[in-house]
Amino acid sequence: MTGTDITYDLRMVRWAPNARGRLEQAALELFGERGYDATTVKEIAERAGLTERTFFRHFADKREVLFGGTTLQDGLVGTLAEIPEDTAPLAAVAATLEAAGELFDGRRDLVRQRQALIAAHPELQERELIKLATLGSALAAALRERGIAEPAASLAAEAGMAVFKVAFERWLEDAEEQAFTQHLRDGFAGLKTLTAGA
Amino acid sequence: MTGTDITYDLRMVRWAPNARGRLEQAALELFGERGYDATTVKEIAERAGLTERTFFRHFADKREVLFGGTTLQDGLVGTLAEIPEDTAPLAAVAATLEAAGELFDGRRDLVRQRQALIAAHPELQERELIKLATLGSALAAALRERGIAEPAASLAAEAGMAVFKVAFERWLEDAEEQAFTQHLRDGFAGLKTLTAGA
DNA sequence: CACGCGATGACAGGCACTGACATCACGTAC
DNA sequence: GTACGTGATGTCAGTGCCTGTCATCGCGTG
Numbered sequence: 430m431t432g433t434d435i436t437y438d439l440r441m442v443r444w445a446p447n448a449r450g451r452l453e454q455a456a457l458e459l460f461g462e463r464g465y466d467a468t469t470v471k472e473i474a475e476r477a478g479l480t481e482r483t484f485f486r487h488f489a490d491k492r493e494v495l496f497g498g499t500t501l502q503d504g505l506v507g508t509l510a511e512i513p514e515d516t517a518p519l520a521a522v523a524a525t526l527e528a529a530g531e532l533f534d535g536r537r538d539l540v541r542q543r544q545a546l547i548a549a550h551p552e553l554q555e556r557e558l559i560k561l562a563t564l565g566s567a568l569a570a571a572l573r574e575r576g577i578a579e580p581a582a583s584l585a586a587e588a589g590m591a592v593f594k595v596a597f598e599r600w601l602e603d604a605e606e607q608a609f610t611q612h613l614r615d616g617f618a619g620l621k622t623l624t625a626g627a
Numbered sequence: 628m629t630g631t632d633i634t635y636d637l638r639m640v641r642w643a644p645n646a647r648g649r650l651e652q653a654a655l656e657l658f659g660e661r662g663y664d665a666t667t668v669k670e671i672a673e674r675a676g677l678t679e680r681t682f683f684r685h686f687a688d689k690r691e692v693l694f695g696g697t698t699l700q701d702g703l704v705g706t707l708a709e710i711p712e713d714t715a716p717l718a719a720v721a722a723t724l725e726a727a728g729e730l731f732d733g734r735r736d737l738v739r740q741r742q743a744l745i746a747a748h749p750e751l752q753e754r755e756l757i758k759l760a761t762l763g764s765a766l767a768a769a770l771r772e773r774g775i776a777e778p779a780a781s782l783a784a785e786a787g788m789a790v791f792k793v794a795f796e797r798w799l800e801d802a803e804e805q806a807f808t809q810h811l812r813d814g815f816a817g818l819k820t821l822t823a824g825a
Numbered sequence: 826c827a828c829g830c831g832a833t834g835a836c837a838g839g840c841a842c843t844g845a846c847a848t849c850a851c852g853t854a855c
Numbered sequence: 856g857t858a859c860g861t862g863a864t865g866t867c868a869g870t871g872c873c874t875g876t877c878a879t880c881g882c883g884t885g
Contacts, residue, residue: 443850444863470841483864485842517824555753558760562752580797584817587789595781619782624822626715641881642832668872678834683873827885834879841872848865855858 449487449497451477456494461542465550492556495543502564505529509571518577522568522589523617529593530609533600544601565590592616647685647695649675654692659740663748690754693741700762703727707769716775720766720787721815727791728807731798742799763788790814 445451455476459468470491474484488494509525516524533540547553569586573579596612603612643649653674657666668689672682686692707723714722731738745751767784771777794810801810 448863469839480865481841482843482866486863489842491841517821519821519824551757554760555757558756559749559753562756580793580813580817581821583793583796584790584814585821587793588786588818588821591785591789592782595778595785598781599778615778616782619778620786621822623715623717623779623783623786624819626717646832667870679872680835680874681833684832687873689872828883829885830883831881832879835877837875839872839874841870843870844868846866849863851861853858853860855856 445478448477448479448483452479452484452487453494453498460495460546465546465553492553495546495553496556496560501529501532502560502567505564506567506571509568514575518572518581518585519589519617521572521575522585523592523613525568526589526593527610527613530596530600530613533597533609537606541601561590561594588620592620643676646675646677646681650677650682650685651692651696658693658744663744663751690751693744693751694754694758699727699730700758700765703762704765704769707766712773716770716779716783717787717815719770719773720783721790721811723766724787724791725808725811728794728798728811731795731807735804739799759788759792786818790818 452473456468456473459473459476462468470484471481473494474481477484484494488497505525505528508528509521512521512524547557565586568589569583572582572585577585592613593616596609596616599615600607600609600612650671654666654671657671657674660666668682669679671692672679675682682692686695703723703726706726707719710719710722745755763784766787767781770780770783775783790811791814794807794814797813798805798807798810
C-alpha cells in the first residue's frame with residue numbers, strides 16, 4: 430500500500446508526467462468500483478501515486494475531478510464566433526450546440542456511464558447544473574458581442590440551453606441511437622411549434 | 628455563552644416552539660452580519676438556543692437553511708393543476724410562473740438581499756440551480772399528467788424556466804421596479820419573436 | 826402509573842479542504 | 856560548473872461540515 434503500485438519509476442524522474450490525468454483516471458476507476466461516496470480523495474491520490482494535498486492542487490474539490498476534463502465552454506464560444514454575423518440568434522446558438530453534439534456521438538457509452546454516476550448523486554448534479562449555467566452565460570455574452578441586445582441575448586442562450594438539456598436527455602435514453610444532432614433539431618422544431626401555438 | 632442568550636425560558640417549557648424558524652432566522656442574521664463563509668453551523672445553532680446536531684436534524688446541510696422556507700414547487704404544481712385543461716402547454720406554464728411572481732413583488736428587498744448572498748457564493752448558486760431544475764421537472768411531470776406528450780412537456784417546462792430565469796434577473800435589476808409579471812410577459816413575447824425569426 | 830414517543834443533547838469520529846513550511850530535481854545565469 | 860531560482864510535490868496541523876449512536880426527559884395515552 431505504500432506506493433507499491435506507482436506506475437512510474439520515481440528513481441529516474443522526479444515527477445511522473447500528467448499528474449492531473451492520472452488523478453482523473455484513478456477517480457473514474459474507483460468511482461466505478463466502489464461508488465462515489467465510498468471513495469476517498471486520499472484513495473484517489475494514492476492510486477495515482479500522489480498525496481491528498483496534491484489532489485487539491487489540481488482540482489478545487491472532489492467533484493471537480495469529474496468535470497475538469499471537458500473544456501466544453503471555451504470550445505463552444507469559439508464555435509459561435511465563427512458563425513456568420515447575420516445568422517439569427519437562436520439559429521446561431523443551435524449551430525453552436527450542434528458542435529457539442531459531435532463530441533458526444535463518438536463516446537456514447539462513456540457519456541452514459543458518466544451520466545449514470547451524476548444522476549445517482551445530487552451533489553454531482555449540482556455541479557453539472559452550474560457548469561451548464563455558466564455555459565449559458567458565456568453564450569449570452571458571446572451573443573451580446575455580436576450586437577444582440579440584452580433581453581434577446583440571454584433569452585436565446587437560455588432557451589438554447591433548455592433545448593440542449595431536453596435533447597441530451599432524449600439522446601441518452603434513445604434506444605435507436607440516433608445522432609445527437611437529430612435530437613437537437615427535433616428540440617428546436619418542437620420549441621418553435623410550442624411558441625407558435627401559445 | 629452557555630445558553631445565556633436563549634430567547635425562551637427552558638425551565639417552564641421543555642422545548643421552545645418553532646426550532647426550525649429560529650434556526651432560519653439566526654442563520655439569516657449571522658450571514659448578514661459576518662458573511663456566509665465566516666458563519667459556523669455551531670454559531671447558528673447557538674444563537675437559536677440549540678446545538679449543532681439539532682441543526683442537522685432540521686436541515687440536510689448548511690446551505691439548505693436558506694432554501695427550506697420556500698415551498699415554491701408544491702404551490703406552483705398546485706397552481707398548474709387549476710389551469711383549464713385546454714390551455715396550450717407554454718401558456719399554462721407561463722400562467723403558473725406568474726403566480727410565483729406575486730410572491731416576489733411584495734418582498735422585493737428581501738429577495739434582493741437573498742440573491743446578493745447567493746450571487747456571492749457558488750455553492751449557494753448550485754443549490755439554487757438544482758431547486759429550479761427540480762421545479763422544472765415537476766412542471767414537466769404535471770404537464771404530462773394533463774396529456775401532453777413527452778418531448779413537448781419537458782420542452783415547455785424547460786423553456787418556461789429559461790424565461791423565468793431571465794425575467795427574474797431583469798426584475799432584480801430593474802430600476803423602474805416594474806412588476807415581475809411584466810418581465811415574465813416580456814420574456815415570453817421575446818421568446819416567441821426569437822423562435823419565429825429562426 | 827407505567828409506558829412509549831418525539832425532540833433534543835452529548836460525544837466520538839470521518840472526511841473534505843486549507844495554510845504553512847520543507848524538499849528537491851531541473852533550468853538558467855554568471 | 857557552481858549558485859540560485861522555480862515549480863511540483865510532500866508533510867503536518869488544523870478547522871468545519873456532517874453522521875451514528877446513545878442518553879435524556881416532558882408529554883400524551885392506555
